[in-house]
Amino acid sequence: MSLDHRLSPELDELRRTVAEFARDVVAPKIGDFYERHEFPYEIVREMGRMGLFGLPFPEEYGGMGGDYLALGIVLEELARVDSSVAITLEAGVSLGAMPIHLFGTPEQKAEWLPRLCSGELLGAFGLTEPDGGSDAGATRTTARLDEATNEWVINGSKCFITNSGTDITGLVTVTAVTGRKPDGGPLISSIIVPSGTPGFTVAAPYSKVGWNASDTRELSFADVRVPAANLLGSEGRGYAQFLRILDEGRIAIAALATGLAQGCVDESVKYAKERHAFGRPIGANQAIQFKIADMEMRAHTARLAWRDAASRLVAGEPFKKEAALAKLHSSTIAVDNARDATQIHGGYGFMNEYPVARMWRDSKILEIGEGTSEVQRMLIARELGLTG
Numbered sequence: 001m002s003l004d005h006r007l008s009p010e011l012d013e014l015r016r017t018v019a020e021f022a023r024d025v026v027a028p029k030i031g032d033f034y035e036r037h038e039f040p041y042e043i044v045r046e047m048g049r050m051g052l053f054g055l056p057f058p059e060e061y062g063g064m065g066g067d068y069l070a071l072g073i074v075l076e077e078l079a080r081v082d083s084s085v086a087i088t089l090e091a092g093v094s095l096g097a098m099p100i101h102l103f104g105t106p107e108q109k110a111e112w113l114p115r116l117c118s119g120e121l122l123g124a125f126g127l128t129e130p131d132g133g134s135d136a137g138a139t140r141t142t143a144r145l146d147e148a149t150n151e152w153v154i155n156g157s158k159c160f161i162t163n164s165g166t167d168i169t170g171l172v173t174v175t176a177v178t179g180r181k182p183d184g185g186p187l188i189s190s191i192i193v194p195s196g197t198p199g200f201t202v203a204a205p206y207s208k209v210g211w212n213a214s215d216t217r218e219l220s221f222a223d224v225r226v227p228a229a230n231l232l233g234s235e236g237r238g239y240a241q242f243l244r245i246l247d248e249g250r251i252a253i254a255a256l257a258t259g260l261a262q263g264c265v266d267e268s269v270k271y272a273k274e275r276h277a278f279g280r281p282i283g284a285n286q287a288i289q290f291k292i293a294d295m296e297m298r299a300h301t302a303r304l305a306w307r308d309a310a311s312r313l314v315a316g317e318p319f320k321k322e323a324a325l326a327k328l329h330s331s332t333i334a335v336d337n338a339r340d341a342t343q344i345h346g347g348y349g350f351m352n353e354y355p356v357a358r359m360w361r362d363s364k365i366l367e368i369g370e371g372t373s374e375v376q377r378m379l380i381a382r383e384l385g386l387t388g
């Protein structure tokens with residue numbers, strides 16, 4: 001029996017390679033993309049060349065044969081520098097390709113996974129609708145099977161969908177009501193909709209508070225026809241599928257949040273040594289030192305939490321509660337660290353040219369996306385046997 005939270009030499013090598021990429025390639029360029037609200041195609045292409053979009057997928061599809069631990073390590077290192085590129089990877093892998101890998105037919109995998117793993121195409125997952133996200137079982141989008149043509153006919157809309165409207169988006173998997181159960185409840189199914197299908201409209205990008213170099217859109221479906229074979233898994237499994245996808249995705253978001261929290265420490269330590277006030281570095285003041293020590297403590301405990309959840313997932317053990325705990329904790333402390341890092345930077349912390357300003361703007365969504373903090377608390381309480 002052993003308990004070792006340190007990384008294997010292979011994972012540490014991956015961590016160092018991505019940290020170098022984030023420092024040398026992402027950091028110098030991303031601020032300008034962010035200011036222009038522009039998707040960073042050249043950086044995403046490079047991430048594809050590095051194999052990052054294929055990280056947890058089998059080699060037969062062009063993946064790297066890694067797992068969620070490897071994905072988390074990469075997301076943490078990217079988000080330590082920038083969250084827009086990290087969420088583009090997270091959504092591409094966890095929401096775009098993973099549903100096809102976990103639930104797709106051999107034909108669907110052969111058609112989509114090689115290009116998703118190489119980063120040539122991005123995938124998206126459309127669950128949230130204008131009328132509700134947390135209560136995702138209340139899906140209003142419908143899909144009716146036209147038996148004459150053997151096609152699904154999809155009608156409805158989705159909102160806030162990441163990676164859904166880039167030039168390289170290949171597909172969006174959407175949840176839709178395809179019928180009724182004997183008790184009258186909705187039969188929810190997941191269906192793959194390729195980009196460019198007639199009747200499938202992608203709105204202009206939202207104007208967002210943060211994640212400004214990532215792609216988020218509203219989607220609408222007006223009599224959109226796709227082959228019956230685009231059903232993901234079997235009919236009526238959509239609800240169970242997205243619960244699984246979100247459980248796993250929470251670990252990825254927790255790793256991303258940990259990276260943002262650690263990036264706040266990195267920037268604050270640097271600034272506290274450089275910036276002088278009252279004749280000495282501001283970092284010579286215990287008030288600043290204590291603030292940074294608390295930030296480091298928060299990032300460290302968040303890291304332990306997401307790695308614990310990821311280890312359980314990789315070992316095939318139950319991980320629902322641990323994933324929710326990690327997501328809740330890491331997103332809370334990411335917001336705390338971003339607020340403190342901005343404070344340490346004084347007026348410069350409010351200027352977009354400083355990475356901490358970007359981190360501050362990027363932190364809030366972590367308490368909302370892939371299940372709000374309230375939803376995480378509901379899940380944890382339910383796992384503790386509290387219901388009603």
Ligand SMILES: Cc1cc2nc3c(=O)[nH]c(=O)nc-3n(C[C@H](O)[C@H](O)[C@H](O)COP(=O)(O)OP(=O)(O)OC[C@H]3O[C@@H](n4cnc5c(N)ncnc54)[C@H](O)[C@@H]3O)c2cc1C
Pocket residue numbers: 091095124125126127128131132133134135159160161162163208211216365368369370371372373374375
């Ligand atoms: C930038 C961005 C990217 C996103 N990407 C995607 C994506 O790729 N795919 C996708 O499907 N979705 C995506 N989302 C949607 C996101 O997952 C939802 O916004 C989130 O799940 C919350 O849903 P909602 O916005 O409808 O809020 P609501 O569900 O309306 O919740 C509003 C508030 O009420 C609280 N609340 C709701 N029910 C309860 C309850 N029972 N008890 C206590 N409090 C409650 C919530 O916690 C929240 O504070 C994205 C969102 C953003 C902003």
